[in-house]
Amino acid sequence: MKDFVLEFEKPIVELEKKIAEMQELSAGGEVDISDEIGLLRKKADTLRKEVFSNLNRWQRVQLARHPRRPYTLDYIKLVADRFQELHGDRSFRDDHAIVAGLATIDGTDLVIVGHQKGRGTKDNLFRNFGMPHPEGYRKALRVMRLAEKYDRPVVTLIDTPGAYPGLGAEERGQAEAIARNLFEMSRLRVPILAVVIGEGGSGGALAIGIADRVLMLEHAIYSVISPEGCASILYRDATQAPKAADAMKVTAPDLLEFGIVDELVPEAFGGAHRDREQTAANVKTAILTRLAELREIPLPSLLEQRVEKFGEIGVFDE
């Protein structure tokens, strides 16, 4: 996992490795190969620009799902001064696919709620691959209500393949839990900021995605159904997912163009995983800027605008 490299990242990573090796060699001081290193560096730069400046949609989907991509807890660690996680929905159990808690960022107290994927098999099983059950959404709402009580803003971090489609999830009302969150978040009496940090998988993503501002990381995706799911329905073949990703236009730039998201947050060049600190710093700046902006809006207008924001979405002929 630590060394996971996507197919289109390979030539770059190999070149970078070679440069590192040569640097080590030259540090030994026996031969002067600084010219060669300089040349390779230039080559790597060109290659990086070539690959990462022209990503197609499927490559972006792969970046959004990159196993080394930072997840909710990584961002919390990198952006928050303090964080106290709160567990459980007070009704059934604690869902590890959603993390929620009391945070402070740069002196601002707030609530953070986010999907949490796992790293490696064991952790992924524990996190259910970031696919929440109803109790996860109910925990999220419970903690958002605390934000409301203490008049603190809510920041949600979206990163899920989707709500879990299983027996228990249906029995305990997956649909009701999602619907309830959409409804209650629409009238939660504090500012809400949503950031899609990885995969915005359908209703399971939207269930913590009602917000006054919706931001998206540069290589995140957001979609009504997974490209694989769409492909298996439309083309009867899940391997046609790249085609489906193109047809559904699931990337961050697409969503900005549709007016669904308000801002793209830049990632480190080549993807968030290539420089977590830099990406997290960008996320932090975006959060603080947007929260400051939202704080200025009187609550009645804020709530009115929140309903209108989603009310305006739709393309039709009249």
Place this chain on the structure above:
Amino acid sequence: MTKWFKREKDNLQSAQKRDVPEGVWIKCPACEAVLYSRKLERNWHVCPECGHHMRMEAPRYIDLLADHGTWSEFNEQLKSLDPLGFKDSKRYVDRVAGSMKKTGRNEAVTTGTCAIDRHPVVLAVMDFKFLGGSVGSVVGEKIARAIDRSLELKHGLVIVSCSGGMRMQEGIISLMQMAKTSARLTRLADAKVPFISVLTDPTTGGTTASFSMLGDVNIAEPGALIGFAGPRVIKQTIGQDLPEGFQRSEFLLDTGFLDQVVPRRELKSRISEFLTWMNGRGS
């Protein structure tokens, strides 16, 4: 999320079986009784032998629920566009055109005002025959406007759902219709205007996970498939067959997500009962 593509095919087959031309004998899919189509139609598409509820189109629900002569449709002029330029084996615009031709209606939901047992209401009825009842921009907008009308008139809202979920040919824009309709419903709730949600077979995906589950009371017809994930997806995920009756109305009543299961013939009187209580005496 959405399975309308396959469902539409199912529906085509079932439409041949169920949506019967006059004077044809058809077989009940549940008890296999052979029924005369006109009799079935008169019985609101409920098998007189076993009570099985077959799918029924929007105009018939309006006949069933609205007091005679009170129905007045609005926003029927709204039509789908093709924001993504979506095409699979067929262009999205052609699929929409096909559904319009097949149903004689412009979209998968019909909205209007009427009276139910003299209670003035805003009524929205979804239609599975139109692209699997999938929710795109037009359905979202028509439901949102129905909510607005309800709020403006202070008349209760009744939505009869029948939908496979969000319409993937409109991508993320269709997903956002869940947010749009749910957000709008908060205004109705804050104004204390009644909302009765009626779920029929099938109501799944984002439709269930938004307005359909948000009624002051949620009621369903017997035996309706209701859930978030479709049975096929769940089966694939867990790798085993689903228990008998899983995700049917009676199961949701048991697990606590429906207030009542109401036979089609009693829908009108039951909705009227609720409205009498909700509207209060003398209204």
